[in-house]
Amino acid sequence: MNKNLYGFAALFKTPDEIIEAAKKTAEAGYQKYDIHSPYPVHGIDRAMKLKASKLGFITLVFGLTGSAIALLLMYWTMSVDYPMIIGGKPFFALPAFVPITFELTVLLATLATVIGMITFFFRFPENDHPLHDTEYMKKVSCDHYGLVIEAKDKLFNETKVRELLNSLRPLSIEEIYYPEKETYPVLETKFVTFLILIALLTSGVTYFALNKLLYMQPFTWMMDQPKLNPQKQSTLFADGYGMRAPVKGTVARGFLPYPFTGQNAPTDVLLNPYLPTKENLQLGEQKYLTFCSPCHGNFGDGDSRLRGQFPNPPSLHSTRAREFSDGMIYHIITNGQNVMPSYASQITREERWAIVNYIRVLQRAKNAKSSDLQVVNKETGTNASN
Amino acid sequence: MHQTEFNYQRKDLPAGFSKYGLIFLVAGIVLAVASFFIDQTRAAFNYLIIYMMIVSIALGSLFLIALEYVAGAEWSTPFRRIPEFFAGLLPVLFVLVIPLLFFSHDLFHWAHEEAIKEDKILQGKAPYLNISFFVIRTLVFIAIWVLFYFILQRNSRKQDTSKDQTLTTKNIRFSAAFIPIFAITITFTAVDWLMSLEPHWFSTIFGVYYFSGTVIAALAAVTLVVVVLKEKGYFNPWITDDHLYSFGALLFAFVNFWAYIAFSQFMLIWYADLPEETFWYLTRWEGSWVIFSLLLIVIHFIVPYAMLLSQPSKMDPKRLKFISVWLLFAHLFDLFWLVMPNMQPLKKGYIFSWIDLVFPILGIGIVLTVFNFISRKENLIPVGDPKLKKGINFHL
Numbered sequence: 005m006n007k008n009l010y011g012f013a014a015l016f017k018t019p020d021e022i023i024e025a026a027k028k029t030a031e032a033g034y035q036k037y038d039i040h041s042p043y044p045v046h047g048i049d050r051a052m053k054l055k056a057s058k059l060g061f062i063t064l065v066f067g068l069t070g071s072a073i074a075l076l077l078m079y080w081t082m083s084v085d086y087p088m089i090i091g092g093k094p095f096f097a098l099p100a101f102v103p104i105t106f107e108l109t110v111l112l113a114t115l116a117t118v119i120g121m122i123t124f125f126f127r128f129p130e131n132d133h134p135l136h137d138t139e140y141m142k143k144v145s146c147d148h149y150g151l152v153i154e155a156k157d158k159l160f161n162e163t164k165v166r167e168l169l170n171s172l173r174p175l176s177i178e179e180i181y182y183p184e185k186e187t188y189p190v191l192e193t194k195f196v197t198f199l200i201l202i203a204l205l206t207s208g209v210t211y212f213a214l215n216k217l218l219y220m221q222p223f224t225w226m227m228d229q230p231k232l233n234p235q236k237q238s239t240l241f242a243d244g245y246g247m248r249a250p251v252k253g254t255v256a257r258g259f260l261p262y263p264f265t266g267q268n269a270p271t272d273v274l275l276n277p278y279l280p281t282k283e284n285l286q287l288g289e290q291k292y293l294t295f296c297s298p299c300h301g302n303f304g305d306g307d308s309r310l311r312g313q314f315p316n317p318p319s320l321h322s323t324r325a326r327e328f329s330d331g332m333i334y335h336i337i338t339n340g341q342n343v344m345p346s347y348a349s350q351i352t353r354e355e356r357w358a359i360v361n362y363i364r365v366l367q368r369a370k371n372a373k374s375s376d377l378q379v380v381n382k383e384t385g386t387n388a389s390n
Numbered sequence: 391m392h393q394t395e396f397n398y399q400r401k402d403l404p405a406g407f408s409k410y411g412l413i414f415l416v417a418g419i420v421l422a423v424a425s426f427f428i429d430q431t432r433a434a435f436n437y438l439i440i441y442m443m444i445v446s447i448a449l450g451s452l453f454l455i456a457l458e459y460v461a462g463a464e465w466s467t468p469f470r471r472i473p474e475f476f477a478g479l480l481p482v483l484f485v486l487v488i489p490l491l492f493f494s495h496d497l498f499h500w501a502h503e504e505a506i507k508e509d510k511i512l513q514g515k516a517p518y519l520n521i522s523f524f525v526i527r528t529l530v531f532i533a534i535w536v537l538f539y540f541i542l543q544r545n546s547r548k549q550d551t552s553k554d555q556t557l558t559t560k561n562i563r564f565s566a567a568f569i570p571i572f573a574i575t576i577t578f579t580a581v582d583w584l585m586s587l588e589p590h591w592f593s594t595i596f597g598v599y600y601f602s603g604t605v606i607a608a609l610a611a612v613t614l615v616v617v618v619l620k621e622k623g624y625f626n627p628w629i630t631d632d633h634l635y636s637f638g639a640l641l642f643a644f645v646n647f648w649a650y651i652a653f654s655q656f657m658l659i660w661y662a663d664l665p666e667e668t669f670w671y672l673t674r675w676e677g678s679w680v681i682f683s684l685l686l687i688v689i690h691f692i693v694p695y696a697m698l699l700s701q702p703s704k705m706d707p708k709r710l711k712f713i714s715v716w717l718l719f720a721h722l723f724d725l726f727w728l729v730m731p732n733m734q735p736l737k738k739g740y741i742f743s744w745i746d747l748v749f750p751i752l753g754i755g756i757v758l759t760v761f762n763f764i765s766r767k768e769n770l771i772p773v774g775d776p777k778l779k780k781g782i783n784f785h786l
Contacts, residue, residue: 056701091661102657
């Protein structure tokens with residue numbers, strides 16, 4: 005026999021018969037058999053002596069994974085990486101996290117259940133199962149009930165199985181063989197071309213329909229709120245401005261007004277309150293590189309990439325700049341000077357003083373004395389000269 | 391497995407029902423009366439808890455009966471007598487409620503005239519929250535429940551002998567009428583007897599919250615009796631894992647439902663953070679009450695959830711027996727948590743008193759005795775019900 009036997013298939017007409025058949029088959033000790041019916045028959049699991057499905061474990065594991073992911077995600081984003089006060093709640097606001105945790109738990113659990121069921125239990129995408137395209141399959145997906153005993157079963161023995169099946173008095177018994185060669189009609193050129201054409205067609209039509217034919221603005225309502233917009237007109241106030249100036253004398257929290265804005269030489273009043281400690285200089289370096297170096301260059305030489313595109317920023321190593329007092333540089337950062345704008349709003353007071361200290365370091369480095377070199381040599385153990 | 395013949399032989403309930411019922415009842419009454427003399431307020435609050443527990447079991451059972459009729463459920467038909475017997479507690483409520491009405495002054499802040507005088511909010515609520523309207527409401531509601539109880543159970547019992555199928559149709563109609571009435575009356579009952587203990591507080595979901603606990607209590611009571619009787623051989627040989635599984639699954643569903651509702655109530659109040667709402671939870675966070683609040687989550691949700699999660703555990707009779715006792719306790723604990731912090735001396739934290747242990751004894755006594763009394767001459771199975779055969783041969 006050149007054909008490979010898959011098993012025997014028997015057809016029955018009523019659900020009672022199929023339950024009886026399942027019971028008898030299970031009692032006979034067969035393991036590899038299956039029942040097919042057009043709809044779920046009550047009590048069939050018990051008749052077949054099926055063990056409880058393992059699918060629940062997939063659900064459980066993925067459900068727990070979902071909870072863990074949701075909690076970790078929210079913990080990381082809301083409490084660690086970007087803590088924001090929302091409604092006066094703590095950064096790790098567990099009650100607010102519960103709904104999202106629940107959603108993700110359910111989402112992962114259900115997706116995993118469905119996908120797990122289709123792949124592990126239904127063995128998707130196996131598409132050349134021997135029962136495909138058989139008369140048997142057509143019948144059991146319509147109005148018959150079927151029993152298949154597979155040849156793989158340890159107890160399988162053609163005459164015995166036939167005897168058993170006959171004793172159940174089925175409508176018919178069919179021998180099912182494995183298909184002679186595996187075919188994958190899914191991969192035929194014709195079919196693939198067809199798929200590509202369909203894909204192109206649907207996406208083209210969708211694009212045309214949605215973007216050209218009936219373009220709809222998504223969601224404008226959020227924008228059209230009855231509120232005052234900055235930079236917009238408003239009829240609410242007599243002066244017609246939507247934007248209001250703060251009440252005179254308003255001071256923002258944590259903000260100390262700078263009394264010398266627009267004035268010239270306050271520098272003997274402004275004294276540097278910070279010592280050039282390591283931390284302070286590190287802060288100064290960082291802020292200098294962020295805010296000043298784009299114009300004045302990384303080392304204050306005035307040689308940044310902006311040279312020639314902007315009134316050239318001067319070097320900070322000129323005698324003039326070296327003779328500035330700390331307060332003067334502070335004043336220039338805070339107040340601006342001619343074309344150089346004020347940085348008061350971007351840089352805090354402490355940071356400004358730190359920048360001043362850092363500029364002092366840059367200046368000293370460019371004009372080092374030999375005593376400085378000795379200190380450096382001592383500390384690093386090298387022998388640098390000039 | 392597929393029985394076609396079903397012969398029912400009436401058997402008396404196990405003697406334990408009447409024996410323990412009586413012992414508990416007598417001991418409970420003696421202790422309860424004693425505690426009323428020792429600390430009237432505390433006794434009144436405790437009695438209220440037990441009263442609400444009995445309302446839960448009785449009314450919840452009637453709801454389960456109505457649900458079976460309306461949904462056309464078959465699996466529960468063979469066991470319908472058990473909720474019917476439990477619902478027999480409803481007429482008894484007329485008696486049980488009397489002490490509460492007498493002690494309403496101890497229970498309800500809004501019943502104090504001098505308190506209303508200085509309180510704008512209570513004045514606003516006075517047209518609803520006043521003693522006479524309160525008593526009328528209570529009695530009318532009980533009367534409505536009793537009416538439906540009598541109709542449903544009389545038709546059901548008549549069917550035992552007459553085998554008249556139209557009685558089922560009639561009961562379906564009455565059940566359909568009962569369910570919306572049930573929804574309204576149970577909401578107002580919860581508002582009247584539990585929420586109004588703290589008359590300044592309000593929560594629109596409160597009725598549903600009490601309902602979720604009610605169904606758990608009734609279902610747990612029914613499951614417990616079914617499993618106990620099954621172990622004594624009453625439902626043999628036809629009762630299957632599928633029947634038990636249905637009880638387990640329904641319990642599991644309502645455990646989740648309770649948690650869902652309880653959390654919904656909590657989260658909205660917590661999130662909005664309005665002082666006129668949050669104070670109710672803050673009272674239950676005060677002192678040792680915080681332990682009770684956290685325990686409530688564990689007892690009423692986490693433990694039963696874990697115990698009922700897997701499929702086999704839902705049909706294991708031992709597990710079901712344990713979990714139904716557990717859930718009955720959980721509902722009692724829930725009521726305790728709802729009621730006791732409203733008692734003035736306990737506002738700052740729980741203080742133990744033996745009185746709290748006395749009243750559950752009384753409750754068990756009342757429930758067992760009434761259950762036994764009602765079921766005395768009755769069939770344990772609705773033998774005339776047209777759905778009975780399908781219910782017995784039920785398979786998942």
